[in-house]
Amino acid sequence: MTSNTIVGVLVGYLVILLAIGFWSSRESRDLKGYYVAGKKLPAWVIAFSMNATGESAWLLLGLTGMGYAIGVHAFWVILGEVLGVAAAWVFVARPFKEYTDRFDAITVPDYLTDRFRDTTHVFRWVSAIIILSMVMAYVAAQLTASGKAFDSFLGTGYTTGAAIGLAIVLFYTTVGGFKAVAYSDFLQGALMLGCLIMLPIVGIMAAGGWGAMLGALEAADPALLRPMGEFGLGAAGIASALGFVAIGFAFLGSPQLLTRFMAARDQKQIVDGGFWAVLCVIGFDVGAVFAGMAGRTLFPGLADPETILPEMSAALFPAFFTGIFLVVVLAAIMSTVDSLLILASSVVVRDVVQKAMGSQASERRLSLLGKAVTVVIGGVAFWVALEEVRVIFYFVLFAWSGIAAAFTPVVLCSLFWKRTTKAGAVAGMIGGFVVTVVWTVAFKERFYDLYEMIPGFVAGFACCIGASLLTPPEEEAAAELDSVRASVGPTFTPRRATTDE
Amino acid sequence: MIAGLPADAWALLVVAVGLGLGLELAFMTARRRDVPRGDRPGGEGAEAGDTA
Numbered sequence: 256m257t258s259n260t261i262v263g264v265l266v267g268y269l270v271i272l273l274a275i276g277f278w279s280s281r282e283s284r285d286l287k288g289y290y291v292a293g294k295k296l297p298a299w300v301i302a303f304s305m306n307a308t309g310e311s312a313w314l315l316l317g318l319t320g321m322g323y324a325i326g327v328h329a330f331w332v333i334l335g336e337v338l339g340v341a342a343a344w345v346f347v348a349r350p351f352k353e354y355t356d357r358f359d360a361i362t363v364p365d366y367l368t369d370r371f372r373d374t375t376h377v378f379r380w381v382s383a384i385i386i387l388s389m390v391m392a393y394v395a396a397q398l399t400a401s402g403k404a405f406d407s408f409l410g411t412g413y414t415t416g417a418a419i420g421l422a423i424v425l426f427y428t429t430v431g432g433f434k435a436v437a438y439s440d441f442l443q444g445a446l447m448l449g450c451l452i453m454l455p456i457v458g459i460m461a462a463g464g465w466g467a468m469l470g471a472l473e474a475a476d477p478a479l480l481r482p483m484g485e486f487g488l489g490a491a492g493i494a495s496a497l498g499f500v501a502i503g504f505a506f507l508g509s510p511q512l513l514t515r516f517m518a519a520r521d522q523k524q525i526v527d528g529g530f531w532a533v534l535c536v537i538g539f540d541v542g543a544v545f546a547g548m549a550g551r552t553l554f555p556g557l558a559d560p561e562t563i564l565p566e567m568s569a570a571l572f573p574a575f576f577t578g579i580f581l582v583v584v585l586a587a588i589m590s591t592v593d594s595l596l597i598l599a600s601s602v603v604v605r606d607v608v609q610k611a612m613g614s615q616a617s618e619r620r621l622s623l624l625g626k627a628v629t630v631v632i633g634g635v636a637f638w639v640a641l642e643e644v645r646v647i648f649y650f651v652l653f654a655w656s657g658i659a660a661a662f663t664p665v666v667l668c669s670l671f672w673k674r675t676t677k678a679g680a681v682a683g684m685i686g687g688f689v690v691t692v693v694w695t696v697a698f699k700e701r702f703y704d705l706y707e708m709i710p711g712f713v714a715g716f717a718c719c720i721g722a723s724l725l726t727p728p729e730e731e732a733a734a735e736l737d738s739v740r741a742s743v744g745p746t747f748t749p750r751r752a753t754t755d756e
Numbered sequence: 757m758i759a760g761l762p763a764d765a766w767a768l769l770v771v772a773v774g775l776g777l778g779l780e781l782a783f784m785t786a787r788r789r790d791v792p793r794g795d796r797p798g799g800e801g802a803e804a805g806d807t808a
Contacts, residue, residue, distance in 0.1 A: 327765045334772035341776035345783040469760035480761060482768045526787040533780040537773055747782050749789035 261408060264578030268585070269423055271442065276427030276435045283432030285618035286609070289625050290601045291361045291518040292434035298528035301515040303444035304437040306340065306535045307590035309505070309512055312400040313651050314543055315447065315587050319454075320561035322547020326472060326479030328486075329547070331499035333540040339503025340536045344529030347507055348516045349743040350670045352525060355517045357739075363510035363662060364606045370669050371677035372729045379606035381681065385661045385688050386510065387632075390599040393654035394636035397588045397595075402640065404588070407565060408581040417640050420588060425633050428593045429626040433518060436593040443586030448535055450583040451542030454564070457571050458549030471552040479551070491703045498706030505655055505708065508663030511598045522743070592633075600629040653695055653707065660687035660711025668719045673733040679723025687715025 282288040282295075296304075321329040351366070358369035364382040367373070398417045405416025427435045462468040469480065478485040486492030506512055519525055550563035553570070557563060568580035604625040608614045614621065665683040668675040691711030699707060744750050758766055 327761070327768070330765070330768045330772050334768070334775070337773060337776035338779070339776075341779045345779055466760045480765055482762075482764050526784060529780050530784050533776055537777065541769075541773065744790070745786070747786050749786050 258409065260574040261578035261581060264575060264582055265409075265585075268582045272423060272427050272439055272589075275439050275442070276431040279427075279431030279435035279438065282434040283430070283626075284622055286605055286621050286625065287361055287618075288434070289432035289622045290597065290605060291514060292432065292437055294356070294518055295520050296434075296437055296515075296518045296524070297520060298524040298526075299531055300437050300441045301519050301524060302528035302532040303535060304440035304590075304594075305343075305506075305512050305515040306532055306539065307440040307444035307447060307587070308515075308594040309340075309509075309591075310447070310536075310539060310587060311591035311651060312397060312404075312584060312587045314539055315450070315564055315584055316400065316561045317651070318540065318543040319547040319550065319564045320559075322544035323551045323557070323560040323563045324547075325484050326476075326548055326551070327482055328478075328484030328495070329499070329544045330482060331496045332502055333537075333544060335500035335503030336506070336536055336540050337503070337533065338500075339506035341529070341533050343506045343508075343512070344525065344532055345746060347513075347667070347670065348519075348525045348529070349522055350739050351513060351666070352516045352519060352522060353739045353743050354670070361517065362601045362605050363513055363666070364602060365610075367665070367669065367680060368610070370732070371675075371680055372732065373677055376606075376611035377677075377681055378684075379602070379611045381684055382510075382662075383602045383607050385684065386602050386658065387599055389654040389657040390595045390632065391636050391639060392650045393658075394592050394595050394633065395639035396650035396654070397592045398637055398640035399650075401585065401588050401592075404581060404584045408577070414641060417637060420585065420592075421633050421637050424589050424592045424596065425630055428596055429629050432622075433514070433597055436597055437515070437518065439593065440590045443590040444535065446579075446583050446586045447590075448538045448542075450580060451539055451546065454567060455542050455545035455549055458546055458553060458567055461571055462549050462552040468549055468552045472548060475551065475555060479548070494703035494705045497709060498704070501706050501708040501712070502652070502655070504663060504712060505659030508666035509655075509659045510662055511594045511658070513662075513666065514594070514598065596629050596633055599632045600625045603628045603632075653691075656706065656708035656711055657688060657691045660691040660708060660715050661685075663687075664712055664715030664719055668716070668723070670736075672720075672723075673736050674723055674728055675719065675732075676723045676726045676728050678726040679719045679721070682722035683715045683719025686718030687711050690714035 282293055287293055318329065318332060321332065354360070354370060355366050358366060360366040360369060364379045367378040367382075368376070371378070398421055401420030402413040402417030405411040405419055406413050409416075411419065427439060459465055459468050462471065472479045483492040483496065486495055516525065519528070546567065547560070547563055550567050554563065554566050557566065564580065564584070568577050572580070604621055608624065609616075609621055616624070661684045664687055665680045668683065669680060688711070691707045694710045695707045698710075699705065757763070
């Protein structure tokens with residue numbers, strides 16, 4: 256009976272996803288429709304879609320596990336993510352949207368190519384290598400999570416669980432394109448938010464209330480209530496806190512997130528959407544950390560802290576809600592996988608095939624190719640997931656920082672520093688990416704486990720700024736940046752009446 | 757201790773939530789005052805008057 260209830264909830268959710276795929280299918284018949292939903296999305300969709308894409312299963316399993324394992328020290332993650340999301344909407348979104356609309360860009364390599372007047376397609380090739388390698392690791396990790404979730408909730412077996420998750424995502428992504436991805440992300444983000452508001456409230460009540468929970472945590476380990484955790488104010492504590500804050504930096508320039516700004520209907524959607532995005536990420540992160548802290552009181556001594564959410568859902572809720580929690584975990588996985596698959600497909604078809612290789616195929620034909628590439632990339636990631644099932648979140652955080660360190664410093668310099676040159680941007684992309692990988696493999700353990708995003712960002716900025724200062728800027732680029740700034744207007748002051756005509 | 761949580765933990769939580777939320781509210785308040793100016797459709801944002 257219990258299993259039937261869970262299956263019923265799951266089937267209902269999957270039917271809704273398939274319906275979204277069919278409903279969106281008309282929009283996916285050309286490249287602009289397939290990759291950015293024709294640039295017609297409203298504020299509330301891009302806001303939830305961005306957060307759902309950015310967070311993945313890491314939010315539900317990883318961050319609740321951090322709340323369980325380190326308590327208040329996980330507040331540093333909240334600081335980084337809330338600040339990262341807010342800064343992305345306040346400072347990055349409007350100039351980026353303005354630029355990409357002027358160029359009619361539909362991918363981030365499109366934007367970089369036009370911004371730096373590149374005719375060699377270097378941005379497209381470099382982006383393709385970085386995005387494909389990182390997306391493969393990222394999607395494989397998410398499929399691993401899918402396999403484990405299906406297996407633990409329904410006993411499907413790991414391989415079958417990963418295959419079911421992939422098949423559903425591939426269906427609605429290839430049929431409905433980015434519009435289906437964005438609207439399904441909205442549904443999935445809303446489910447995640449509801450779960451992460453409800454879970455800590457029920458958990459804290461079950462633990463005997465706020466005071467009883469904190470008392471139990473202090474009795475278990477006083478470090479759970481200290482901002483610097485067990486490390487204190489030493490180098491290890493500061494490295495740990497900085498690493499947690501840095502997780503949020505990726506919101507400022509990762510291509511899978513910037514795509515949402517490109518797909519917005521107009522600038523007004525960005526003004527409206529930012530507020531909802533910030534509220535949403537606050538709900539996500541605060542809810543996840545406090546759910547983990549409540550879980551530590553209720554279920555001390557778990558061998559794997561990242562299982563606290565399934566433990567709490569099974570013990571504190573009736574079967575219907577256990578089904579909902581399975582759906583929410585799958586939602587977090589799918590909302591990330593769909594966006595990454597369509598991102599990888601876009602760099603292959605739009606950037607490499609259509610632009611770098613100069614294919615003259617029709618938009619309809621390229622759109623079909625894009626769908627085929629989406630399936631192939633998903634298939635390869637599935638194969639990787641079957642070969643490597645060790646650690647989910649090691650790969651997630653590594654791929655998250657690899658993509659972010661390659662693109663974010665370059666995107667920020669290109670939007671805010673006139674002196675940025677093409678050589679600087681290429682150097683920044685390669686430098687940020689290579690240092691992230693090398694740091695993870697060779698140095699991380701020796702330097703207090705400092706999260707690879709930080710050296711990756713430092714290298715990305717240093718290479719971009721250094722190489723830019725050594726090379727002449729592209730003609731008209733500085734004037735264009737001034738024009739974009741004038742067009743989007745000031746950030747914190749209203750436009751003067753004289754410009755209101 | 758305030759309500760069972762150390763003051764520095766409360767401070768970190770307030771900063772963690774408040775900094776980003778405050779930034780967004782300041783931005784939204786300023787932009788909402790632009791409303792009479794109307795929407796600026798993407799792609800044709802650089803009208804002559806805007807570059808003044």
